[in-house]
Amino acid sequence: MxxxxxxxxxxxxxxxxxxxxxxxxxxxxxxxxxxxxxxxILHFAAKKTVPEHKHSLWYYWGGISLFFFIVQCFTGVLLLIYYRPGPDAYESVRKITYEIHFGWLIRSAHSWAANLMVAAVFVHMFSAGLMKAYRNPREFTWWSGLALLMLTLLFGFSGYLLPWDNLSYFATKVGLEIPNSLPLVGPKVAELAKGGPEVSEFTLQRFFALHVVVCPALFLPILVFHLWLVTKHGNATPPSEESVPVAKRKTIPFFPNFLMKDLAMWLITLNVLALCASLFPWQLDQAADPLKPAPLGIHPEWYYMSQFQVLKIFGNWFPGAAGEVVGMTVFTLGLVLWTLLPLYDNSSKNGKRARRGTYFIFLVIIIYTGTTLWGYAAL
Ligand code: HEM
Incomplete structure (x- = not known):
């Protein structure tokens, strides 16, 4: 002026x-x-829309999985300030849990978020499957998601041993016996993971490297690829909505509407995590003692329980190592079919393949849940 x-x-x-x-x-x-x-960027985000219908709730589970991953990175770095791999591992976790201010809360949040993340990823995968979000052009979104699931499970398996308490020591020992019983490569794979014939401090060192270097280094670029594909193709419309004429389908702008709803979900998730972590603090068992007998009913984490039980069932049906071989073969076949699902059920019409695809997903959900519960009941 x-x-x-x-x-x-x-x-x-x-x-x-x-x-x-x-x-x-x-x-x-x-x-x-x-x-x-x-x-x-804002123009692009405002132009991008998200379908709005009665199944829209399932669109938030990818974001919830992402939220847990961010929490894992944040709390994991805080734990690294005091955690010491090697002979002092147990003592350092004991200090974090009982001596460092709020150490128990950070450890509890990390352990709870790890479990809740696995659960969220499963819900996300099954819901994306039932909404047929793996179909053309989203095949690579499905495959990159599967790679993220494998890495999430590996994050869990490798992290579980790090406190080096009795429970984590024997559960890992049981877990590593599975590849050991397979013919030819089995014992080599088990020895490579253990760093010797037994679970020892060498195993701990390897698991630490897997947990804080290898898994994040693989997870991050695959996550970026997964999210880039979601941005590129947008959210899939489930088959039940495809019958609605395009003009009548409802959508909301990604920015700010969907993003605000996504953030509200993050806030609810944070509250659930805070309640779990503070009301049910993560426990620490006695220091690992390899000379002691394994505690009764030792079992892997809940998300490996299904595989554990399937191997047990086949072990009862077939003598010796044959049971584990058959069990692992069935399991690997299931995984291959799960991976190839987008190539089989690839038409957007509700034909025979679409119906079979849906039955297959329900079958996997029922088998996974059923064998998990069976595993706990049989302990
Ligand atoms: C840590 C693991 C994962 C993270 C952080 C993640 C993150 C996300 C996010 C933020 C979205 C967009 C929002 C949504 O539709 O939910 C998404 C979409 C998608 N994800 Fe994942 N995801 C993960 C694992 C998986 C797995 C295991 C699968 C399946 C094997 C998968 C398959 C898909 C598919 C097909 C879509 C597109 C959904 C649509 O178009 O509606 N994701 N993911």
Whole structure:
């Protein structure tokens, strides 16, 4: 705004007007925008829409899995400040749990979030499957998701041993006996994982490297690929909605509407996590003692219980190592079929293959849940 000169009755005066510039928020935005192209990103986000229908709730589970992963990274780095792999592992976790201020809470949040993340990823996978979100053009979204699931399970398996308490020691020992009983490569794989014939501090060192270096280094680029594909193809419309004429289908803008709902889900998830972690603090058993006999009813984490029980069932049906071989073969076949599902059920029509695809997903859910419960009942 410029100052103005006013002349009246031969007297000249200058009216001084205040210098008004754009508000600070706007100037900051303009500064960042000219460097990062924020307008284009916001324009893209506002143009992107998300289908709105009676199954929309399932669109939030990928985001919830992502939230747990962020919590894992944050709490994991905090744990690393005091955790020491090697002979002091147990003592360092004992200190974190009982001596360091709020150490118990960080450890409890990390362990709870690990379990809740696995559960969220399963819900996300099964719901994406039932909504047929694996069909053309989302095959790679499905396959990259499967890689993320495998890595999530490996994060869980490798992290479980790190406290080096009795429970984690014997559960890992049981878990590593599975590859050991397979012919030819089995014992080699088991020895490679253990770093010797027995679960020892070498195993702990290897699991630590897997947990904090290998898994994150593989997980992050695959996650970026997965999310990029979701952005590229948008959210799939489930078959039940495909019969609705396009003009009548409802959508909401991704930004800000869907994002705000997603963030609200994160807030609810954070509350659930805070309640679990503070009301049911994660326990620490006695220090691992390899010379002691394994505690009765030792079993792997709940998300490996199904595989554990399937191997047990086949072990009862076939003598010796044959049971484990048959069990592992059946399990691997199931996994191959699960991976190939997008290639089989690839038509967007509700034909025979679509129906079989849906039955297959329900069958997997029933077998997984059933054998998990059976495993606990048989302990
Ligand atoms: C840690 C693991 C994972 C994370 C963080 C993650 C994250 C996400 C996010 C944020 C979305 C978009 C929102 C949504 O539709 O839910 C998404 C979509 C998707 N994810 Fe995942 N995901 C993971 C694992 C998986 C797994 C295990 C599968 C299946 C094998 C999978 C398959 C898909 C598919 C097919 C979509 C597209 C859904 C649609 O178009 O509606 N994801 N994922």
């Amino acid at each position: 410029q100052n103005e000169t006013i002349t009246s009755g031969g007297v000249t005066a200058v009216e001084i007007k205040p210098v008004v510039s754009a508000p600070l928020k706007q100037r900051l935005y303009d500064w960042a925008n000219s460097r990062l192209g924020l307008d284009e």
